[in-house]
Amino acid sequence: MPQRLVHLLQQAVDRLLPPGCAACDDPALPESAFCAICEEDSYLLPSSVCPRCALPLPLSRSPYASHNAAGGCPGCARRPFSPIGRTTAIWEYEGAVSEALRRIKYSGDLVAAQSLLNASAALISPTLRALPPSLIIPVPARPENLRERGFHLPSLLARRWAKGTHHRPALFTLRKTRQTRAQASLGLIERSTNLRDAFKAHKAHRPATSALIVDDVLTTGATLDAAACALREAGVEKIHALVLARSLPRQ
Template identity: 30%
Template sequence: MYSAAFVNKRLYSAFWKCIDYFYPPHCAGCGAFAYRFCPECRKQIVYFSQKNVCQVCGSPVSQGQCQTCLHIKFSIKSIKSLGVYNQSLRKAIHSLKFNRNLALGDEFSAELAELVLSTTWPVDLIVPVPASRKRRSERGYNQAEIIAFPLALLLKLPFSTKSLVKVGETRSQIGLSLAERINNIQNAFSADPKYVNKKNVLLVDDVSTTGATLNACAQALISAGAQSVYGVTIAKAILNTEHSDDLTQISF
């Protein structure tokens, strides 16, 4: 478990500014020089109006809960995302996930912190959605950790990668229905009561689609004694719309 006592957000951001100075970045959305994510690409983000999303899974609805959440009982209390997983935001997440563009975690942390602070969630521990040991060693890092760490620094909350682990491999969630996704990912995670007992946990990930992965993490945390679990992601993929092509790009 890391604490903000050792590193603070200003130090963390200063570290990335130093890296930017010596190795100027290119925008993760359009390639523009000297930006991590340029103003034009930021303008393309379709932000969710938090009044018009399902209060459980974060899907766009006129009010209340979506049809799915009225019928399925999720273990996770609520999931919120900044914007739709398309265009520049999709490119930025790909760049963070596959091209080692690690400074992007810092880039989105202020907006994520604002989103969390706009809720009444009683969070006291930040936990990134874990990757399997195999995936983590292939990639060298877990993008959810890269997003969650600066967020924890900003919110001045403890951050833990030990409290929740992914046990074994699951098949890709691409092309599966919600029921299949829930089944596929069930029992994929294991939480340690030593860290999570009686805690209100905020899970952090890059993208959510149906919320099945975050929900499976929440189940494991609650089985280990967590009091309540919430989730926040940079983007949410919208199913069955013109954005459905994007879903071929998602892997969990």
């Protein structure tokens, strides 16, 4: 998506769409992405998470997730060679947050997107203030998703989160080098192999020594790891992942 088109789309969203609940059709609470009912069904990640993969330990306060995590971090155990040093996630990928992202991804709901953009920017601001100046780089979109939705949520997040900070959005640093299958339809091993060598850092946008990779959801980490590997090959030394939501092990 051309950079000017991303900018114009964000301006239109900012000016034209009223604040509404990201998960239903009711008005949102002040400074929240959700109405009162949906706010009760959204779960901010606790402070006690694994710093490398953002998995809560113990796992969750929501009724959706398993509560037995023994013997270290199960998220890191599945990704022993991840080049990502730290991960910051805002919500658990459950309940109202899951519904909001479903609306955005499959219905193109820009009201839901705007509500999440504004609320998440405030919530992630303390993390961004504490980090050294970096490029904020979205994970590239699958071309068919761009054609279908007309916008790319990680790019909108990267631009919104960088606003008013000492970080700089770099929306086209990464590009996809080949077609891949949709990650949601694949198992754990298939997700990793599906994205192997699928990203490359664009020569005209070689990143600095520190980068913040943005995606909407962290599930297995395969997408973020593949993107981080491309940045590492381009010379990035420190990589921090930023995501809206962290998927948790099921019961």
